[in-house]
Amino acid sequence: MSFAWAKQYEPKTPLTKWLDDKLPLPRLVYNAVGAGYPVPRNLNYMWNFGVLAGFCLMIQIVTGVVLAMHYAANQAVAFGTVEHIMRNVNWGWALRYAHANGASFFFIVVYLHIFRGLFYSSYKAPREMIWLLGVVIFLLMMATAFMGYVLPWGQMSFWGAQVITGLFSAIPLVGEPLQVWLLGGFAPDNAALNRFFSLHFLLPFVIAGVVILHIWALHIPGSSNPSGVEVKSESDTVPFHPYYTAKDGFGLGVFLILFAVMVFFLPNALGHPDNYIEANPLSTPAHIVPEWYFWPFYAILRAFTGDLTIPFTGIVLIPAKLLGVIAMFGSILLWFFLPWLDKSPVRSGHYRPLFNKFFWFGLIPTMAVLFYCGGAPAEEPFVVLSQIATAYYFLHFLVVLPIVSQIEVPKPLPFSITEAVLGKDATAEARTGTVDAGTAGTAPDGSLQPAE
Known part of the structure; x- marks a missing residue:
């Protein structure tokens, strides 16, 4: 976003002047994250999580590249190379724990980033493209994390790959050939491990590219803010540096303290103990469960226990497995339509009393239930709770949000x-x-x- 009052970059030395003429990289940085980028003066700490997500991506790329130097994508030795990294490579245990916990922290800050976007309606015009690119990043993260979970070749890695790729077999006609094509065979083995390793290494760089587009799209309309009011004058803004670099620096310091505590004192708290058992196709774990950040979508998948049939005929229209797959992917894909489902002219949830109630007492408890049920065994009462929470999840976005946006009377907004x-x-x-x-x-x- 261009402001007449934005401070302009002025190279002061012959070298910086020459560089600005030939490759204006300093000008780009100055205008993107420096004093040349005015931002709303009222941003709170919920606006820290975008920077933290970028930092997490850097951790994952750096640690992942080093780990790849010592890992062998072969089912005969994959589990052993992970143990080799842990025991024999200098600081290998720290790299592996930083990478594993870095994935969890990446999803934590991204979920908080999404939560902020939902509450402050950051998906509304003129910022629809920022939101859409963000959803693309989230889908790429999920694919990358799933394939990374397979690489240690433990019990949960193998059976997780078997279950998740097995979902594609629910697609009529092309499902089973598609599953075989994905795995390179009829079950997870060498071919699947090589494919997942290659894609797991490649996708973070794809994510980095989409992040650049995400930031580029952000700089066109400028940042949103807690009031939802657009910038009107110079007094509404402050330079990004030093005000928000300092604020982001404080948030990063807190993040690093929590991250260090997890890596050095609780490195396996967010993992599954069965993944320290080498993969065995002949021994099925008692409770197959994905990583914690997939739990709400896993709960939606398991919520569908009956086929969709024509009443009184018993003719199956859609099998339960396919219903679950459609609902699981649909639960994320519907986020693409939020800019058009929510028609309220007011952005911030602070000024939308009815929206506020449905958000805090409807959507947030629903997500908490889905998180809990996704990690619980597929038995009662967790199945029924998953079904109720799944029903409200779709009801909230497809019915409640559009109706509320039409009927509620928002509170008066500040002028600026x-x-x-x-x-x-x-x-x-x-x-x-x-x-x-x-x-x-x-x-x-x-x-x-x-x-x-």
């Missing part, structure tokens, strides 16, 4: 970001004299009006 921070500024309001959908309240009859 400065007013949201410092209080009402009648002089600035009279001088500007403009109102738009992002900075207006809503009258009882549904029309937009300035905040009183």
Whole structure:
């Protein structure tokens, strides 16, 4: 986003002037994360998680590249090479634990990033493309994490690959050939391990490329903010550096402390003990479960226990397995349509009382139940709880959100970001004299009006 008052980059030495003419990399950095990038002055710590997610991606790429130097994607030795890394490679245990826990922390900060986007409606115009690219990043992360979970070739790695790739067999006609094509055979073995290793190594760089597009898309409309009001004047903004580099630095410090605690004191707390048993196709674990960050979607998958049939005929229209697969992928794909499902002109959840209630007392408890049930055994009462939570999850996005966005009467919005921070500024309001959908309240009859 271009602001007339944004500080311009000025090279001061002959070398920087020459570089600015030939390859303006310093100017790019200055305008992207420096004093040349004005951002809303009221961003809170929920806006830290984008930077933290980028840092997690860097950890995963660096540790992953080093680990790949010592790993062999062969089912005969894969499990042994992981133990070799842990016991014989200098600092190999730290690299492996940092990589394994880095994946969990990556998903933690991304889930919090998504949570912030949902509450503050960061998917609304003019930021739809930022949100859509974010969903693409999340899908790529899930694919990368699944294939990485297979590489240690422990019991949960093998059976997780067997179960997840087996989902494709539910697709009519092409399902089983597709599963064989993915695995390179009829069960996870050398071919699958080589394919998953190659893709697991490649996809983080693809994610990095999409992240660049994500940031590029962000810089066109500029950052959103907790009030949901667009920038009106220079007083609404501060330079990204030093204000938010300092704030992000503090958040990064807290993150690194928690990350170090996990790596050095609780390295296996987020993993599964069965993965320290070498893969055995003849011994099925009592409870096959994916990594914790897949649990809500695994719960949705398992919530479908009956076929969809034509009443009184017994003719099966859609088998239960296929219903579960459709629902699992649909639970993420529907996020692509949020910018058009939520029609409220107000962005921030702080000014949407009805939306606020459904968010905190509907969606958040539902996600908590799905997380818990996804890691629990496939037995009662967890199956019924999964079914109830799954039903509300889709109901919330497809029915509740569109209806609420049409009928609720939002609270009056502040006239500007400065007013949201410092209080009402009648002089600035009279001088500007403009109102738009992002900075207006809503009258009882549904029309937009300035905040009183």
